[in-house]
Amino acid sequence: MVTTLPPVIVERPEAPRRGVVHSEQNEPQSQQPLSTEPAVRARFGSKEIITLEVRGTLFTNWTTVRVEQKVTEWFPTFVFECTEESPVPLKISAMQFVTGDVVRVYVGGVPAVFGYITERHVAYDAKQHGVRLVGVGKTFDLTNSSVPLEKLNGHDGQTWQQLADDITTHLGIKVKQQGQVDDKPFDQIQIQPGETIQTVLERYARPRNIVIGSDPYGALLAIGENQSVTTGDLIEGGNILRANAVIRDQNVYKKLFAIGQGYGNDNANGDAMNKQVAFLSGTSTRNRILVVVNDIAEQDTHGIHRRVKMEQVFTEGSKIEAQITVQGWFKDENRSDSVWRAGEYYYVNSPSLILDDVLGCAVCVYEQADQGSTTTLTLVKPQHMNGQFNFRDGEAAVSSADQLNRMVPSDL
Structure with missing residues (x-):
């Protein structure tokens, strides 16, 4: 049985051009x-x-x-x-x-x-x-397509951007940067036969603190640290139609560690390479500890410092999530380009949600049906989008063997 909805009466345009070859x-x-x-x-x-x-x-x-x-997701x-x-x-x-x-x-x-x-x-x-x-979106193909066999090798010394360009070019997908993307090259890059492009890029994005997302033009987005500049306001009693919010603490920690091993040379060897540790503090009020293993070996400790920063993005960034719906799609009806967008930062003032802060829009859902058109924004802490507004850096990273030996027995 087919349930037929009454059609939405809108203006149907003439085609501006025809005969586009689909290839x-x-x-x-x-x-x-x-x-x-x-x-x-x-x-x-x-x-x-x-x-x-x-x-x-x-x-x-x-x-x-x-x-x-969806700006912080693959497609x-x-x-x-x-x-x-x-x-x-x-x-x-x-x-x-x-x-x-x-x-x-x-x-x-x-x-x-x-x-x-x-x-x-x-x-x-x-x-x-x-x-x-x-x-x-076009970047969907990166999530279930394997790296071509001819692209498994030859990536040593590349940056994350160069690696991404190299293994996505056969799909016609471009990689854009947003914010300050870490361009430090990797000494060695290893890709296993059969690995998807998504798996490889995520593994090498973590030790560079790169959030991977997508843009409206079919490009893959590499989001580095950026300033959370607001482009609109969401005000209770003003333009907010309905809203709900959740504050979670099951994914936040008091102390975050990244551990790993490097590979030695004449200038760096022994415990300094075998016992790499980086540390940042979180906002949990309980003595919860998270330890993650950095699976990329490098000659210095840059990658492991960035890896613990990435974990802070994942954990602290997920602490607050608000769903806010507004009528229509425009922030300013007088401007044709002022559509609410994923990837932007908005000031939220909602006493009922106990929110008075800048949040980042990770997802924007545009809907249209009998009741009209609405936009629902999924808003998160700026950290989730590598935003630096009110960002808590925590304590300095730790990497020397002496510091490690003093702190690990009591803290882990």
Whole structure:
């Protein structure tokens, strides 16, 4: 049985261009402005309309829409639902939407996702049929694609950025930097046959304190330490429609340690290399201790210091999470480019949630249905996005064997 939702009446545009060849080599470079972006912005920049571009044609007549922009995760997602009149196409080539199609999603004329349709669901009755499209951002392919065999070796001495560029280029995915990304080269880089690109990049991002995410143009995002500059306000009694928040302490610790081993040479050997330890303090009121093992060996202690910093990002950054929903998609209705976005920092004032602080937007969910259009922001402590606002550095890292021998027996 098909449940048909009443259609959302919106303006359907004429296609600005047609005949786009759908092939990997003809996809636009992910870091370049999209060719149809000016036309979409001019027509829909100040309207509450989500537009899907497929093969050069723009579609806006959706019954329900959900677009999830995720800056600290590997790829965004989207779900579109619509109803179409019979007859049902008898050939795949006759369908308007096919799995594997390259798509661009615009929210109020602003790019939100560049990726692919991965699922097409169809249900029908005598008069009409409903279609649901499910898709992901282009960087999804990094999560379940193995490193090419010819790329397993030859990476010694590369930075994380160089490694990422090298093992993603065959997928046409660009890697962008945000903030101050640690570009210290790795002495040795080892990749095992069959490892996914995601696994390799995450392993080498941890000892450089790099948060991996994605952007609206289909690029992989390397987020280094950055300043949490606010670009909007969320005010209880003002623009907040509804909200909830949680404060957790099960993932925070009083002391965080990273331990590991380096490999010696004529200038560094013995305990100094075999017993590497770095330490930072956390905010737990209990004497909870976390010890993580750094699985990358290096000739100095730079990597292990960054590794414990990365763990502080994971633990302290997850302490606060707020879900705040606002009406519409724009921070300022008078500006066509002022869409709420993942990756930005907002000042939150909500006495009911006991929040009066700057938080980072890790996820932005744009939805449209019978009740109208809304944006739900998942807000976290700035540390989760490597933001430096109110960032607690804790105590200095420890690496010498003498300091280690004095502190480890009583602290671990």
